[in-house]
Amino acid sequence: MSPLRHVHPRRASERGAETAVSAAPPVVVEGLCKQYARGGTATPVLRGVDLRVERGECVFLTGPSGSGKSTLLAILGCILTPDAGVVRILGENLGLLDAHRRTLLRRQRIGFVFQRFQLLRGLTALHNVAVPLQLCGVPPATALVRAMRLLEQVGLRERAHALPSQLSAGQCQRVALARALAVEPELILADEPTANLDEYHGLEAMRLLRELAAARGRTLVVVTHDVRILPFADRVFRLEHGRLQPGEARLVDAGGTRGV
Template sequence: MEVPVIETRGLIKSYRTGEHAVPVLRDVSMSVHRGECLFLVGPSGSGKTTLLSILGCVLSADSGEIRILGHDVKHLNPDEQAEFRREKIGFVFQRLNLFDALTALENVCIPLQLLRWKKAASVSRGKHLLDLLGLGGLTDRNVTQLSMGQRQRVAVARALAADPELILADEPTASLDESSGLQAIATLKDLCRSLGKTVVVVTHDSRIFSFADRVLTLNNGQMKPSVHTDSLNAVRMDTNTPEPMKKAA
């Protein structure tokens, strides 16, 4: 059987504030399979960003098992973790975290510089990705001179630059209006599907839930059973159905 891209068992995480340890993740077990587009939803403060940071090897859990792409990442040393992250994981951050002083292309090339790619190869890769995202004409534009939707696409191109197998996106539509948000998630999903990437999206944005293959809900640090999008859509359609039609059905 194929190894899951993400597999966790019994993850526990607390933050220490002064004397107290505040529990944030309580026994989180989950699996994500290759090519899946998983959405992670839940109320503010439920632990979504914390979990995403642990999946992205940016943060460590206090206990529990975690394997990313079959690797027991907990037992890598910090340098090995950083290298693993740069090669295998692409991040789209909520605030995008683009470098304002740089152009779109320069921003996209940053992960490749960290992996010590030659300049010509990284420029060619960056241009290719910006082209794929419809920004071919804006490669040399400073990112401060782009619209929010265009900046978001630069962030997606940067996440894909090193050809990582796993993309983690934290609230990728948070700063976009409805139509740019829908377009952004559609582009992210289509591109990841065509390139065979696995995607985990943290979101509050119910307008985009239908793009998920599966939805997991975190509530107060605990994972609720998964919902497949088909049943989610059925629930939503049922909720939206006017009363008389429901009665007639």
């Protein structure tokens, strides 16, 4: 039976710990193809991508604009489905999951960090971090306690009740990191997490993300253009013309600071 069927929405955090011992690699992609219809003609974006990411690994995807990085990330995040090939995310074959189960997989087991933070502007930092928990059915009071703990871990306890508009870009990204970790996801996907930050805050955000993921043994896939943060990666892949080029593997210690 699929792991998704065992998941109770109110036990998102416990679930994370349970599934962490699963032997299957969090990301297995074989012969992935994806094309978009543009102006009536099909434009291939991904042409036979193969990728395997081991548990606890931090993988960076780089490449020029339009190379298909975001498309690949969207497929890994169960937002898009492949046209061809096999994609297994956290042991689930995406091709065999209906839309509802893909949504559940995303909600309960995958965390997202977005380029523009994508915080809900009407909610305080604390409530923003609590959103994924509340989507999983965690009662508000419990969700807020967990959210506060996460904000403490990203050093924003004092700013918990500030709205996104009252936070700096660096602080917003830290809130977004805390939110991505809220349901203790097994897989964290980050889309250009440092693109809207200056050098100092970009490195700080990446260091924090790496530390938090490593401390929890979570798998991290990062799409980036930012060469400054490449040393945080265990492996770097370059996506060009829809094909993934193997990059140089890098070893990073648990703190994720080597080479920075």
